[in-house]
Amino acid sequence: MADKKITQSAALTAIDSLNKGLGFLERTFELGDIAQLNWNLLREDLSLPSAVLYEEKLRHNLNWMQQFITAYGVRLAPHGKTTMTPKLFQMQLQAGAWGITLATAHQTLVAYQHGVRRVLMANQLIGKENMAILSRLLEDSSFEFYCLVDSAAQVDLLGSFYAERGQRLSVLLELGVAGGRTGVRNEEQLQSTLNALSRWSGAIALSGIEIYEGVLEEEASIRDFLQHAVAVTRRLAAENRFQCAPILLTGAGSAWYDVVAEVFSAAKFGDAVEIVLRPGCYLTHDIGVYREAQAKIQRRNPIAQRMGSGLLPALQVWAYVQSVPETEKAIIAMGKRDAAFDAGLPTPALHFRPGDASPKMAPAHWALTKMMDQHAYMQIAAKDDLRVGDMIGFDISHPCLTFDKWRSLAVLNAEYNVVDLVKTYF
Amino acid sequence: MADKKITQSAALTAIDSLNKGLGFLERTFELGDIAQLNWNLLREDLSLPSAVLYEEKLRHNLNWMQQFITAYGVRLAPHGKTTMTPKLFQMQLQAGAWGITLATAHQTLVAYQHGVRRVLMANQLIGKENMAILSRLLEDSSFEFYCLVDSAAQVDLLGSFYAERGQRLSVLLELGVAGGRTGVRNEEQLQSTLNALSRWSGAIALSGIEIYEGVLEEEASIRDFLQHAVAVTRRLAAENRFQCAPILLTGAGSAWYDVVAEVFSAAKFGDAVEIVLRPGCYLTHDIGVYREAQAKIQRRNPIAQRMGSGLLPALQVWAYVQSVPETEKAIIAMGKRDAAFDAGLPTPALHFRPGDASPKMAPAHWALTKMMDQHAYMQIAAKDDLRVGDMIGFDISHPCLTFDKWRSLAVLNAEYNVVDLVKTYF
Numbered sequence: 001m002a003d004k005k006i007t008q009s010a011a012l013t014a015i016d017s018l019n020k021g022l023g024f025l026e027r028t029f030e031l032g033d034i035a036q037l038n039w040n041l042l043r044e045d046l047s048l049p050s051a052v053l054y055e056e057k058l059r060h061n062l063n064w065m066q067q068f069i070t071a072y073g074v075r076l077a078p079h080g081k082t083t084m085t086p087k088l089f090q091m092q093l094q095a096g097a098w099g100i101t102l103a104t105a106h107q108t109l110v111a112y113q114h115g116v117r118r119v120l121m122a123n124q125l126i127g128k129e130n131m132a133i134l135s136r137l138l139e140d141s142s143f144e145f146y147c148l149v150d151s152a153a154q155v156d157l158l159g160s161f162y163a164e165r166g167q168r169l170s171v172l173l174e175l176g177v178a179g180g181r182t183g184v185r186n187e188e189q190l191q192s193t194l195n196a197l198s199r200w201s202g203a204i205a206l207s208g209i210e211i212y213e214g215v216l217e218e219e220a221s222i223r224d225f226l227q228h229a230v231a232v233t234r235r236l237a238a239e240n241r242f243q244c245a246p247i248l249l250t251g252a253g254s255a256w257y258d259v260v261a262e263v264f265s266a267a268k269f270g271d272a273v274e275i276v277l278r279p280g281c282y283l284t285h286d287i288g289v290y291r292e293a294q295a296k297i298q299r300r301n302p303i304a305q306r307m308g309s310g311l312l313p314a315l316q317v318w319a320y321v322q323s324v325p326e327t328e329k330a331i332i333a334m335g336k337r338d339a340a341f342d343a344g345l346p347t348p349a350l351h352f353r354p355g356d357a358s359p360k361m362a363p364a365h366w367a368l369t370k371m372m373d374q375h376a377y378m379q380i381a382a383k384d385d386l387r388v389g390d391m392i393g394f395d396i397s398h399p400c401l402t403f404d405k406w407r408s409l410a411v412l413n414a415e416y417n418v419v420d421l422v423k424t425y426f
Numbered sequence: 427m428a429d430k431k432i433t434q435s436a437a438l439t440a441i442d443s444l445n446k447g448l449g450f451l452e453r454t455f456e457l458g459d460i461a462q463l464n465w466n467l468l469r470e471d472l473s474l475p476s477a478v479l480y481e482e483k484l485r486h487n488l489n490w491m492q493q494f495i496t497a498y499g500v501r502l503a504p505h506g507k508t509t510m511t512p513k514l515f516q517m518q519l520q521a522g523a524w525g526i527t528l529a530t531a532h533q534t535l536v537a538y539q540h541g542v543r544r545v546l547m548a549n550q551l552i553g554k555e556n557m558a559i560l561s562r563l564l565e566d567s568s569f570e571f572y573c574l575v576d577s578a579a580q581v582d583l584l585g586s587f588y589a590e591r592g593q594r595l596s597v598l599l600e601l602g603v604a605g606g607r608t609g610v611r612n613e614e615q616l617q618s619t620l621n622a623l624s625r626w627s628g629a630i631a632l633s634g635i636e637i638y639e640g641v642l643e644e645e646a647s648i649r650d651f652l653q654h655a656v657a658v659t660r661r662l663a664a665e666n667r668f669q670c671a672p673i674l675l676t677g678a679g680s681a682w683y684d685v686v687a688e689v690f691s692a693a694k695f696g697d698a699v700e701i702v703l704r705p706g707c708y709l710t711h712d713i714g715v716y717r718e719a720q721a722k723i724q725r726r727n728p729i730a731q732r733m734g735s736g737l738l739p740a741l742q743v744w745a746y747v748q749s750v751p752e753t754e755k756a757i758i759a760m761g762k763r764d765a766a767f768d769a770g771l772p773t774p775a776l777h778f779r780p781g782d783a784s785p786k787m788a789p790a791h792w793a794l795t796k797m798m799d800q801h802a803y804m805q806i807a808a809k810d811d812l813r814v815g816d817m818i819g820f821d822i823s824h825p826c827l828t829f830d831k832w833r834s835l836a837v838l839n840a841e842y843n844v845v846d847l848v849k850t851y852f
Contacts, residue, residue: 011440011442011444011454014437016437017535018437018535018536018539018851020530020532020852021532023555024555024558024559024562028437043554044553044554044555045554045555046555047531047532047553047555047556047559048553048555048556081763081799081800103799103800104446104759104800105473106446106447106473109443109444110444113444123748123759123800123801124748124749124759124814126746126747126748126759126814126815127470127473127474127746127759127815127817128470128471128780129449129450129470129471129472129473129474130473130474132450133450133473136450150749150751151749151750151751151814153750153813153814153815154748154749154814154815157814157815176751178752179752180751181749181751181757181798181801181803182748182749182751182757182801183749183751184751185751185752189751320552320553321552322549322550322552322580322608323550323576323577323580323607323608323609324577324579325576325577325602325606325607325608325609325610325611325615326604326605326611331607331608333530333549333550333552333553336768336827337507337826337827337830337852341768342762342767342768354554372607373507373529373826373827374507374529374530374549375549375607375608377607387579388550388552388577388579388580388583389552389553389579389580389583391553400763400799401762401763401799404763404831405830405852407833407852425444426446426763426831426833
């Protein structure tokens with residue numbers, strides 16, 4: 001893989017003006033040189049709409065979650081599918097993350113090419129070329145990789161592929177719930193999957209247990225599900241089903257990671273089991289679904305309470321007012337192409353008039369009422385001081401589907417200077 | 427601009443394995459060399475999920491629309507925001523399109539860098555860096571560009587910017603409707619915008635009239651709106667308000683282009699007015715909102731009826747069945763990251779089991795019931811012949827928000843061979 005990495009290294013750090021949301025680039029630039037251009041959002045150096053990350057808030061969230069997870073004595077493998085931004089993966093690893101969680105073979109390849117060497121693919125690996133991608137990465141013995149299995153049919157596909165190549169793939173058995181997503185539902189599915197794993201034990205190594213509790217909505221049923229995962233882990237360990245030590249036990253999206261940390265750490269497995277949690281949205285947070293989820297965590301979790309501060313929204317999309325055609329309606333030059341809209345529309349947070357000293361808080365009655373591909377309708381009140389050419393900074397709900405609208409995002413300091421650029425790989 | 431184009435030309439045609447949905451690339455490839463790799467979808471050479479274009483259907487749609495528009499004696503400037511795929515822009519221009527319609531300064535830059543030299547930006551140009559992007563492109567006298575104005579405030583911003591640079595920007599006056607999006611609503615707004623245009627006549631050249639009828643839903647009100655646009659065009663022409671000849675008159679999204687063609691051509695402007703229509707979704711079409719809109723066009727429009735065939739769905743997303751955890755539920759390895767979900771979920775169209783000779787039609791009772799970021803739930807019936815590892819080809823609704831999930835799309839021939847790759851620039 002070394003040669004391939006070298007041939008691609010220039011592309012990995014290069015940026016050109018064909019990415020939207022940037023300032024003027026006379027030529028292709030290295031990401032690391034961007035700060036030298038002295039772009040400033042408020043001086044209108046960026047072509048809006050533009051998605052931006054706030055450096056200080058990002059660092060606050062990064063450290064907050066690492067501290068929280070560490071307080072439980074468990075490991076953090078942040079879900080990288082949220083941002084698909086390798087530079088943020090590196091920040092997370094440097095802050096103490098155990099590895100990066102991802103959802104697909106392609107995402108794993110992107111992470112590998114950017115230096116990540118431990119990936120938990122919290123998904124079934126399926127399909128010839130996807131298995132081939134992993135086969136090539138596994139040629140590097142420094143690369144540690146786990147993916148999920150939840151059926152004999154899938155284990156047979158993996159077993160046959162990797163046995164033929166003389167390779168061994170580490171997998172986690174996924175437990176699911178009726179009405180949920182993937183994962184074995186019952187003893188029969190569990191047994192047939194275990195039997196398939198036994199058949200392919202040379203090529204497929206059972207290395208732990210995985211759940212995703214986020215398919216459930218009630219705390220009580222989530223706690224039951226977590227206890228079930230603990231019990232299955234104990235039972236399969238007693239049956240010597242696992243082919244690695246320590247055994248992995250992993251769960252947790254961005255809404256219930258506190259409960260998962262509590263239940264899994266209370267199982268007191270000691271060194272025999274490595275507990276790995278996988279929240280992803282904490283890094284940028286939001287003002288929608290994840291603010292709501294985090295508020296519940298702050299209320300119910302003693303460690304979160306002791307930490308005082310919570311998470312901060314670190315991602316905004318800035319856009320211009322392009323028209324105020326009616327007294328109570330402004331049209332914003334931002335649309336479904338620029339921000340998530342599936343879990344609440346973006347919320348006007350800051351209002352800036354070019355030439356002013358700094359942005360003001362947007363009035364609470366401003367709200368988006370509709371988004372089209374490239375436009376949004378914003379409700380205002382008659383006689384609000386809003387003009388064509390004004391800039392609005394929007395908070396967002398659902399970072400995952402906002403990140404995937406952007407190939408690069410500017411990182412801003414407190415003075416709205418662009419201190420860095422990060423590239424995404426969706 | 428020539429130097430900049432040269433420095434970027436390599437990047438424009440290069441492709442590497444960090445784009446999802448591709449096959450194995452040992453090194454960076456030129457797009458034009460992809461066919462040599464002999465990838466075939468049914469041999470599982472692509473890393474699914476993968477968005478694919480069907481070459482024959484694409485060519486059918488391309489020619490259908492060009493013929494339809496030509497039959498009315500008007501011009502086609504397909505909306506390029508749908509695909510943001512410069513290679514498709516070139517196909518459209520070669521088939522006879524007058525120019526390409528776009529929505530933002532960034533999109534215009536992308537088109538320019540790929541050789542497009544006539545752009546109708548069917549949107550207000552707003553913001554310092556966006557105006558600067560156009561200022562740089564306008565240094566090339568072979569580049570013809572129009573954008574919209576709908577307020578005195580906006581004209582003043584443009585006028586001041588371009589007057590300072592000694593440049594002249596061609597604009598179209600946008601007419602709007604109460605409750606709609608952008609565009610002047612009434613005589614007062616029209617007059618104040620015209621007055622601003624008079625103030626800046628050295629820097630801003632009024633070149634025509636623009637409407638977007640798609641904000642209305644009823645044919646009768648659309649016809650009224652179109653007649654209004656015709657009347658304003660006549661009136662401003664009589665007042666010698668336009669600073670170019672011929673005057674442009676433009677409208678039409680993908681749902682009402684037949685009515686726009688009919689009403690505008692019936693105005694019998696002759697050579698004095700160039701009528702330009704802007705549908706964008708016709709090129710790939712879909713099986714959702716645009717199939718429904720097109721069915722109405724086939725029913726009401728005599729030219730569409732005479733042409734016999736209509737438009738064909740030319741874009742699919744293929745994905746694997748990763749789990750069948752319940753007798754009536756399959757989990758598909760495709761999610762909101764891979765296909766539009768805002769105008770109906772993707773529809774299972776083809777079912778293929780690796781090793782079989784060819785795909786079958788998917789049973790009509792298969793349907794997606796939910797999409798998450800990276801997964802979809804598919805309703806099946808107990809005892810359906812569906813297995814983990816099977817491939818499903820999904821038709822989609824809303825091509826715009828499917829294209830923007832992909833950085834490259836494979837172009838397939840009738841044997842599912844990858845005969846080309848196209849890159850998108852969102």
